[in-house]
Amino acid sequence: MALKWYKVAEAGELPAGQVMTALAGVTAVCLIHTADHGFTALDNRCPHQGGPLGEGQIDGRWLICPWHGYEYDPQTGGPPEGYGDHATPYPLEVRPDGLYVQVDEPEHEPTVSDQMVQVMTDWGVDTVFGMVGHSNLGFADALRRAEEDGRLRYFGVRHEGAASFAATAYGKLTGRPAACFAIAGPGSTNLLTGLWDARMDRVPVLALSGQVDTQVIGPGAFQEVDLYAAFDAVRTWGQTVLTNKNASNLMALAVKHAIVEQGVAHLILPNEVQEAPALPTFPVTPKHGRISTVEITPPEAELNEAIDLIKAAQRPSIIVGHGARYHRAEIIAFAEKIDAAVITTFKGKGLIADHHPLGCGVLGRSGTPVGSSMMGRSDLLIVLGASFSNHTGISLKKKTIQVDIDRMTLGKFHPVTVPLWGEIGATLKLLSERLDAVERPQVKDDIAKRWAYWRAEKEKHVGHLDAKGRMHPALVFKHLSALVPEDAVICVDVGNNTYSFGRFFECSGDQDVLMSGYLGSIGFSFPAALGAWAAVGANRKIVSVSGDGGFGQYLADFTTAVKYGMPICHVLLNNDELGKISKEQRAGRFQVWQTSLHNPNFAEYANLCGGCGFRVTNPAELVPALEAGLKADGPAIVEILTDPKQT
16 A cells, blocks of 8 residues: 545536546545535445445535435535444545545555456456446456466457357457457346357357356345346356456356357456455466367268268269368368369358359349259268258268368258268368369359359349339449458358348458358447457458448447447448348238338447448449448448348
8 A cells, every 4th residue: 555645626627516427546535525514525335335425415514425325514524413434535635726635555466367367368358348337347367467468468348249159240250259248137137138149159268257246146236137047048158256266267168168069158257356355376377278270170980981871973963061261271281182162151152252163152032043953963962061951951961071160060951871970171172182183174164154144144133223223233233243352251141131241242252251140140340340340350351241221230330349449341232121031021911010110320320439431322332332432441331222021
């Protein structure tokens, strides 16, 4: 402890008969100005239950706490006769340049939160998205110290759902967990949608929840939610931290489960535990020795069976899903060796260039005729990191080799000819070493002809305008394909805009496309772009694409991008409607009902937030607006008026 004087206010700031809160270093004090005694100062924390005395009032001779009406003498902090709570007074001096208060400046003593954050950063979690609040302040303070030390970055968002989507996107792009952080009760329950996206798409995320004091858990305290029960279905592992004795190992286990299980690990942090003293010496919990390699390879017999099938095939095709995202180079090298068509699921879009001689684009409802027709002409499917979802429609009538590191995914819903349990990159390396190169010129000719047909079909749509002059999405994605940098990260949403992206946008082969896959959550794209920027934004352009319905769910977090200087270009297809739902209502012979939207001018909204906004109302404005949005120094919205009936 060291006594220090701090200037806390100008003398004229506080009229007689009033109180205010001020900071003396890191200590909050209640400044008081009474007619009888002039200026005095008390500790701002009411000793009864911590209420902010500086938000109270003077009533006669007493300072009244705003929470429960407790009374304190403005000079001494003493209570009325018969009461035991006593507010701490601080020395105050009125000097020529203002009011000064003397406080004890405590030296920081490490807390349980410091102990846990040390483990978290040692294990490689260096990015946190969240909201600071009253039930996570102790842990937040430890995060602040770690950020000041350069051990992590913290991004404060406007809604906890954006925090969990951002963390999920970070994990999808990098394969490493980021953390999302919230208070007890509603803050933590707001995380759940993004965490369900992580669970369903097998993504590593660390979720950190503040909690009310343990002594009031159960009877029904303010903002008390049984978080262990609330997160039970979404997490792969979770625990409540109660003591410094196991806090370090619980954090290590949480990060390990997120990485190994590729899912959500959840820690609950009661208020008083966050601020409790740490162990005198932090336990050593190294990552080395606790995470094994993933480069496992299939058994020899099954590998030989797969090799025999590939050798016998005349027209093998490779189908690539999200699970193969980190093995792009190995997949293309393998495909070129055996001259096999490469088709992706929608979640795998972009893992091979659409202009590569063997690239066939996306298969399924969000895809093109190229992929589906090439699959139909194949006599063997080599499926890498895909799960045979109904949306994709991988044929069940073909001989199939399926490679995946998750044994449950192999033949999960139906038998496959050869299930290969192994890491995709290591398995492809073995296959390539034991297979001779094969040339199949007819395959490349077929792919080229089918792309020529599909590109001609797409061109038929680009000039379409509806009765209000709104554009076809084909025009938007034709120009976006040409303008987006070849190594960009593109975050897409849910709805007609996303179907159009799948069909009409052509990828370079070095781009990454992120989406809410199995959950299919509207609103994903812009929060995901925050996470993608945190992961790679210093080196790659981040683009997000959504409709007006999706962006409306998290549009407040555009200000987050402004705050942190994230030059994200958000391409917003505005049709004033939940167009996909209208389409489904018409297809189901329902009346179109409650799908219209009342929107602001989103370009003006971007400008009001401190970003850049560009509005496109006719085709001539499209390319200049996209170019400007992509080159903007800060976050930008390119709002494009599109036809709601077109996908």
